[in-house]
Amino acid sequence: MTVTGAIGATFLLPLRGIIAFCVALRIHPNVLTLIGVLVSAGAGWALAIGEFRLAGFVMLGASVFDFIDGKVADRLRLASRFGGFWDSVMDRFSDLFLLIGLIYLYADLGRPDYVLIAALTLAFSVMTSYSRARAESMIPLCKVGFMERPERIVLFMIGAFTNRMAAVLWVILVLSVVTVLDRIYFTWRELRSDGREATA
Amino acid sequence: MTLKRLVSLPALAVWHALFWTFERATWQYDLMVLAILAFVWLTPPGWLGDPMAGGPGLLGILADLLR
Numbered sequence: 001m002t003v004t005g006a007i008g009a010t011f012l013l014p015l016r017g018i019i020a021f022c023v024a025l026r027i028h029p030n031v032l033t034l035i036g037v038l039v040s041a042g043a044g045w046a047l048a049i050g051e052f053r054l055a056g057f058v059m060l061g062a063s064v065f066d067f068i069d070g071k072v073a074d075r076l077r078l079a080s081r082f083g084g085f086w087d088s089v090m091d092r093f094s095d096l097f098l099l100i101g102l103i104y105l106y107a108d109l110g111r112p113d114y115v116l117i118a119a120l121t122l123a124f125s126v127m128t129s130y131s132r133a134r135a136e137s138m139i140p141l142c143k144v145g146f147m148e149r150p151e152r153i154v155l156f157m158i159g160a161f162t163n164r165m166a167a168v169l170w171v172i173l174v175l176s177v178v179t180v181l182d183r184i185y186f187t188w189r190e191l192r193s194d195g196r197e198a199t200a
Numbered sequence: 201m202t203l204k205r206l207v208s209l210p211a212l213a214v215w216h217a218l219f220w221t222f223e224r225a226t227w228q229y230d231l232m233v234l235a236i237l238a239f240v241w242l243t244p245p246g247w248l249g250d251p252m253a254g255g256p257g258l259l260g261i262l263a264d265l266l267r
Contacts (some may be wrong), residue, residue: 008224
């Protein structure tokens with residue numbers, strides 16, 4: 001087992017209990033998704049006022065809801081196409097809340113350079129998801145590129161807990177740009193090899 | 201291993217790091233995570249003009265120790 005695999009398995013243990021609790025109470029997964037977004041809004045507020053450690057804990061709480069909603073849906077046999085759509089849309093809002101919080105903070109500190117970096121990170125975070133969604137309307141799967149949402153959230157938490165948000169923003173920005181380029185290249189290559197490019 | 205292959209290995213590694221197709225929980229993923237964490241924790245915040253963090257960072261502390 002790899003190091004990241006072992007860390008994932010360790011975190012899965014307490015989450016199983018929370019999933020079982022939500023299943024026992026028959027909490028609708030869409031409600032869990034909504035709660036996750038509201039908690040993320042709280043994390044955005046904590047980032048906006050510069051309370052990074054608090055933001056880290058709130059993000060940790062939000063990520064629990066983010067992780068368990070799909071599992072609860074499966075266990076309660078409530079998984080639906082709308083649920084998947086709702087989850088994706090709410091995830092985008094969660095990303096936006098965190099980065100808007102940082103944009104507000106850096107603007108308040110009079111740092112237009114980091115306002116720009118956070119704004120570009122926001123744009124490319126959204127483009128990462130959009131490029132995959134749009135690609136998968138034409139090809140079966142476009143799962144290339146490193147910087148997906150779980151990586152972004154874990155990095156935000158690391159940045160918040162260890163007060164290294166500037167370095168984290170740079171990493172997310174650069175790897176999000178690379179991920180978007182990966183997805184453009186992969187989609188172009190897949191469509192060209194299928195011969196579908198000429199008919200589109 | 202031929203010289204040509206030896207020269208092309210770093211280029212191949214850079215290409216695979218940029219055009220990322222590996223799954224999570226693979227050794228390649230672990231390596232990427234390690235590189236990212238090294239950048240985040242070792243880079244002195246001052247080098248990046250971090251508006252919220254100060255201090256030399258681990259790399260700065262090591263540089264001071266070596267001086």
